[in-house]
Amino acid sequence: MLSKRVGDLCTPAFLVDLEKVKQNARVMQERFQKMGVQLRPHMKTHKTVECGDIMTGGSRCCITVSTVAEATFYADHGFDDILYAYPLPLDKVERCAQLSERLSLFHVLVDSTAALHALRQRPLQGGKIWRVWLKLDCDNGRAGVLYSEPLALLLAKDIWQSERVELTGVYAHCGNTYHCSGVEQIQAIAQQTTTLILQFMEKLKDAGIDGPKCSIGSTPSCSHPVPDMAVLSEVHPGNYVFYDVQQSLIGSCSLDDVAVRVLTRVIGHYPHRNQLLVDCGWTALSLDGHGRLPSGYAVIEGHPDLRSESQLSASSLLIYWYVPFPISPLHFPRLVSMTQEHGRVEPVSGNLDYSKFPLGSALSLIPYHACATAAMHPVYFVLSEGAVVDTWKPTRGW
Amino acid sequence: MLSKRVGDLCTPAFLVDLEKVKQNARVMQERFQKMGVQLRPHMKTHKTVECGDIMTGGSRCCITVSTVAEATFYADHGFDDILYAYPLPLDKVERCAQLSERLSLFHVLVDSTAALHALRQRPLQGGKIWRVWLKLDCDNGRAGVLYSEPLALLLAKDIWQSERVELTGVYAHCGNTYHCSGVEQIQAIAQQTTTLILQFMEKLKDAGIDGPKCSIGSTPSCSHPVPDMAVLSEVHPGNYVFYDVQQSLIGSCSLDDVAVRVLTRVIGHYPHRNQLLVDCGWTALSLDGHGRLPSGYAVIEGHPDLRSESQLSASSLLIYWYVPFPISPLHFPRLVSMTQEHGRVEPVSGNLDYSKFPLGSALSLIPYHACATAAMHPVYFVLSEGAVVDTWKPTRGW
Numbered sequence: 085m086l087s088k089r090v091g092d093l094c095t096p097a098f099l100v101d102l103e104k105v106k107q108n109a110r111v112m113q114e115r116f117q118k119m120g121v122q123l124r125p126h127m128k129t130h131k132t133v134e135c136g137d138i139m140t141g142g143s144r145c146c147i148t149v150s151t152v153a154e155a156t157f158y159a160d161h162g163f164d165d166i167l168y169a170y171p172l173p174l175d176k177v178e179r180c181a182q183l184s185e186r187l188s189l190f191h192v193l194v195d196s197t198a199a200l201h202a203l204r205q206r207p208l209q210g211g212k213i214w215r216v217w218l219k220l221d222c223d224n225g226r227a228g229v230l231y232s233e234p235l236a237l238l239l240a241k242d243i244w245q246s247e248r249v250e251l252t253g254v255y256a257h258c259g260n261t262y263h264c265s266g267v268e269q270i271q272a273i274a275q276q277t278t279t280l281i282l283q284f285m286e287k288l289k290d291a292g293i294d295g296p297k298c299s300i301g302s303t304p305s306c307s308h309p310v311p312d313m314a315v316l317s318e319v320h321p322g323n324y325v326f327y328d329v330q331q332s333l334i335g336s337c338s339l340d341d342v343a344v345r346v347l348t349r350v351i352g353h354y355p356h357r358n359q360l361l362v363d364c365g366w367t368a369l370s371l372d373g374h375g376r377l378p379s380g381y382a383v384i385e386g387h388p389d390l391r392s393e394s395q396l397s398a399s400s401l402l403i404y405w406y407v408p409f410p411i412s413p414l415h416f417p418r419l420v421s422m423t424q425e426h427g428r429v430e431p432v433s434g435n436l437d438y439s440k441f442p443l444g445s446a447l448s449l450i451p452y453h454a455c456a457t458a459a460m461h462p463v464y465f466v467l468s469e470g471a472v473v474d475t476w477k478p479t480r481g482w
Numbered sequence: 483m484l485s486k487r488v489g490d491l492c493t494p495a496f497l498v499d500l501e502k503v504k505q506n507a508r509v510m511q512e513r514f515q516k517m518g519v520q521l522r523p524h525m526k527t528h529k530t531v532e533c534g535d536i537m538t539g540g541s542r543c544c545i546t547v548s549t550v551a552e553a554t555f556y557a558d559h560g561f562d563d564i565l566y567a568y569p570l571p572l573d574k575v576e577r578c579a580q581l582s583e584r585l586s587l588f589h590v591l592v593d594s595t596a597a598l599h600a601l602r603q604r605p606l607q608g609g610k611i612w613r614v615w616l617k618l619d620c621d622n623g624r625a626g627v628l629y630s631e632p633l634a635l636l637l638a639k640d641i642w643q644s645e646r647v648e649l650t651g652v653y654a655h656c657g658n659t660y661h662c663s664g665v666e667q668i669q670a671i672a673q674q675t676t677t678l679i680l681q682f683m684e685k686l687k688d689a690g691i692d693g694p695k696c697s698i699g700s701t702p703s704c705s706h707p708v709p710d711m712a713v714l715s716e717v718h719p720g721n722y723v724f725y726d727v728q729q730s731l732i733g734s735c736s737l738d739d740v741a742v743r744v745l746t747r748v749i750g751h752y753p754h755r756n757q758l759l760v761d762c763g764w765t766a767l768s769l770d771g772h773g774r775l776p777s778g779y780a781v782i783e784g785h786p787d788l789r790s791e792s793q794l795s796a797s798s799l800l801i802y803w804y805v806p807f808p809i810s811p812l813h814f815p816r817l818v819s820m821t822q823e824h825g826r827v828e829p830v831s832g833n834l835d836y837s838k839f840p841l842g843s844a845l846s847l848i849p850y851h852a853c854a855t856a857a858m859h860p861v862y863f864v865l866s867e868g869a870v871v872d873t874w875k876p877t878r879g880w
Binding site for chain 1 (some may be wrong): 860
């Protein structure tokens with residue numbers, strides 16, 4: 085598409101800063117290259133071919149996905165070595181079998197005997213074997229067999245001994261880093277997860293099972309890896325390519341690293357209730373982040389003094405607004421509610437100065453959770469040096 | 483498409499009960515036909531051609547939309563007489579002009595002098611005139627000029643006197659009915675909105691402005707209209723075609739009237755923490771409803787005793803699960819959290835009886851807010867007599 089000015093876009097619009105995306109991808113790639121660990125980037129945040137290209141350095145090889153729809157979409161676009169990082173749902177065994185038969189490498193995740201049984205019941209054609217990662221719960225508390233349960237080792241042995249099934253690796257997600265605040269806490273979880281998975285690998289070795297890989301991942305832990313993570317075979321973070329306000333509050337990144345925005349415009353002035361409306365409702369921002377941070381669902385780009393974590397935490401504002409000069413936070417408006425297509429904005433105190441927010445003027449929101457916000461948009465507008473240089477279309481569904 | 487069993491669908495899947503949709507549409511249509519009021523159904527909840535057909539009785543005429551993308555989508559599919567019920571955003575004037583020139587009737591909403599000015603700056607071709615509805619705020623507190631402000635009458639006069647611009651009507655949304663509980667409260671708001679808009683129409687008449695229509699709408703008020711609403715020209719509800727748990731709690735409908743479900747499956751058993759996982763995360767259900775009702779984001783279909791409002795309100799459960807026989811609510815599991823693709827479920831008390839929820843077994847969730855849940859799905863699976871008889875694809879974007 086032809087280069088277009090950002091100001092010409094109809095709003096709300098999801099903006100992606102191409103340079104920041106490339107930088108975030110490069111930093112993560114180089115970090116784990118230095119550590120000698122294979123990066124298997126997760127596609128779930130953006131679900132686009134173009135961003136997958138950037139995250140794999142153009143190789144279109146070695147990725148993680150969260151749905152079979154994503155796996156199929158990436159396979160259709162020439163990607164290979166795809167890990168479907170989801171406890172294998174029994175209704176999707178056939179689609180996974182077809183992907184396994186079609187790709188040179190397609191991996192599934194298993195955390196139950198029932199799932200393993202389903203794989204055995206569907207032997208692959210063409211001399212292919214099922215590539216299976218045992219999903220281990222290293223105190224994250226979502227999917228996976230708990231590392232300390234006898235079932236973990238039993239299931240690993242069962243996979244290992246199954247015909248036409250390979251125990252390719254052991255996989256743990258350290259999503260418990262999302263409760264962290266600061267690098268120290270993140271690294272404590274990263275260390276704990278690494279230690280637990282490595283101890284489990286030792287147990288496997290003791291049981292005569294040598295060869296399976298091991299992988300952990302989450303954007304916080306992979307943004308601040310501990311030295312022991314160099315022993316891992318792979319890592320699988322995803323959100324880092326965009327980052328967001330949540331990640332900046334956890335301590336994974338600075339707000340400056342966040343590569344995405346929602347562009348919105350002022351659509352109404354309502355002096356009788358001291359409010360204005362913007363054209364960003366929950367269909368454009370999502371409801372994620374509600375009550376999670378003092379500044380609400382998003383942060384407004386523009387005022388450098390307001391970008392630091394501490395100020396964010398100290399503030400009672402729901403949204404910071406762009407203003408071309410420093411003013412007291414007490415006079416910033418806040419987003420008090422969203423409906424499907426409307427956002428209601430009012431000042432924390434005092435009267436709204438409407439001359440600063442004329443009808444039609446644009447505001448740029450930094451999303452609380454980029455995965456949730458991206459999920460609301462059928463098209464992303466990609467910016468480079470202030471111009472719209474491309475549009476990316478994500479896949480959806482399951 | 484060929485008829486398919488519901489059980490063959492990959493999950494999560496958004497299900498639409500065709501008979502209930504038709505019934506909800508018919509009841510609303512007949513209700514306002516009897517009252518002599520034009521129904522102009524809102525498309526924002528579903529955004530599909532097929533459901534638009536049902537809501538307009540096949541006429542493809544006289545609808546309301548919330549985005550220009552919807553307006554264009556419906557125009558592309560032969561719909562006409564489309565009202566874009568959103569305070570006219572200045573960045574979309576040109577697209578609205580083109581729709582006005584293309585359709586026999588395309589209406590815009592104005593609540594500011596700036597928007598009117600923008601219309602005057604873009605005279606329509608082909609002898610067309612701008613069809614403008616003044617957006618009036620009858621104490622709803624979102625968009626619109628407040629009914630009691632002098633600006634309301636001034637702006638109406640200004641529209642009326644503008645060349646090539648017609649004051650087609652006055653439009654009010656009574657979204658404040660969403661805070662109601664029960665028919666009495668709904669009807670109080672319906673009466674108040676009706677009274678305020680009719681008083682404003684009198685003011686217009688006194689000012690020599692005779693002829694503009696008037697319209698109010700919201701699913702609660704149109705599900706329980708007051709007699710005075712017979713004086714209105716039009717109503718514009720939308721959610722009623724699906725209804726949802728929220729509407730049942732407000733009192734607009736019974737849970738039996740709700741036409742949509744999210745089908746989900748059990749994907750993991752985690753006895754070490756007394757939980758199970760389902761494949762319904764916020765990408766399939768949305769985060770709407772969080773903290774809004776004791777039963778959380780959704781209600782599980784299946785147990786008739788659990789369908790009544792009072793039991794919902796009295797319960798501390800987040801989600802009711804289908805069980806084939808009556809058991810104490812204390813033993814029902816609840817959805818304690820959702821991530822992008824996972825839902826964590828645990829019992830309120832006692833140990834989960836996993837034999838009742840085998841891996842792969844399906845559960846049917848009634849969404850808290852159908853508009854928000856539908857917005858997450860690229861395809862709806864349409865059921866008739868228990869079989870999937872069609873798929874509907876909504877439009878998205880702005």
